[in-house]
Structures are given as structure tokens and as C-alpha cells.
Amino acid sequence: MNKELFIEEVRKLGIAVDEDKLDKLERYYELLIQWNEKMNLTTITKKEDVYLKHFYDSLTLIKAYDLNQNISVCDVGTGAGFPGIVLKIFFDNIDITLVDALNKRINFLNIVIKELKLENIRAIHARVEEFAKETKEKFDLVTSRAVAKLNVLNELCIPMIKIDGYFIPMKANIEEEIEESKNSIIKLNSILENIISFNLPIENSIRNLIIIKKVNSTKEIYPRKFDKIKKQPL
């Protein structure tokens, strides 16, 4: 995805693009490539691929949640900063916490945060199993791209969201995982509100945004709610 197409597709998502954001993104790309030679950050390095499979893909979270609000967000297993850093560049209004178990990735993220002069963002070196114990019901939105199976993620991430908050993992393949995770969603007082499925531009590979909402009590909602859930391709 070249820059022109990136801008076009991001605007189609309803996201404002300006020179400052594009400059920050470009600098992020340079740092990613520079530090990738010293540490394993990503196997995707070609500029057009990074813009599509990391940058654009990260921004597709907007299909599931309005990020134009002053909300607290946590990106679990952020790796080299996807989707967290990209979201922060485009949605300066969010307060975001990036969590990863690998310290060298946290060191890289701190360099990016400093270089790009990003504010209201922090990179935390922790296993989410530990981090979650200290952050119960702290976030409006928790997301996670390509980290673990949904039933495992649910147990760790749903306790971190506030009541009426959302956990929205970003995943490629989900069929089996949804089936396996239904019990954990119910047990954790949550509802599977929707699954937004779509294809990445150009290469057409499938992506899913699984929208899980934490509620006060699920007693009156189940089992009726799950019967209603359908995949909704856009």
C-alpha cells in the first residue's frame, strides 16, 4: 500500500489525516526498520507492507469503536506497537497503555514515544497475567492484536475493563476460537455484541474485530444473546 492509497483508505475509515500524523508515521517506520536490525520486532519490513499490514490494519479498530473520545485504552501484547502506537498517532485524545512481556520491545517503544513526542502513553514491561491483577476495571477499552487464543485473552483482559467497557481483540482466524470462548465470556459477565469481519485492501486477507462488552450481569441476557450473534461482513 503506497502512501497515497494509505491516505485514501484511512480517510475511508473516517479518520482525519494530516501532515503531522504522516510525518510521525514515517519516523515510526524508520525507527522500526532501524531497530529491527538489532532486535526481532517484525518480519514485515517492506514499506508498502508495513503501511498496509501494520499501520492500516491497526487503524481498522475504528470500525468497531469510536476512538474520538477521551478514553483509557490498553493494548495487550503490543509487540512493536501494533495497534497501540498507530492509534495514539491518529487519536491524540486517547490515553493509552502498552503492555508486553518482552523488555527489548518495551525499550524500543520508549524510544518511539520519545522521538515522536507522544503524550499520555506508557509502555509497561509485564506479563499481562500480572498486570491484570493491578488494573481491575481500569480501562474503557482493551485491545490485543495477534497475541493468544480468545478464551485465554478473555480471562486476562475482560477483568481489566470497566463495566460498560469493551474488549476488542483483532484476529485473523476465529471460527473455532469463538465456540471455545463462549463460556468464558458469560462467566466474566460479558456479552459478545458483534463480530465485524472484513478484508484488508489489496491482499484481501480476512480480519475480525470481536466486540465483547462487560455488563453488570449477564443473567437476563443469556442464552438468548448468543443465538442472535451473526458474523456481519462489511
Ligand code: SAM
Ligand atoms: N500486537 C503485536 C502485533 O500485532 O504486531 C504483536 C503480536 S506478537 C505475535 C505477540 C506479542 O505478545 C509479543 O510481543 C509477545 O511478547 C506478547 N505477549 C505474549 N504473551 C504475553 C503475555 N502473557 N503478557 C504480555 N505480553 C505477551
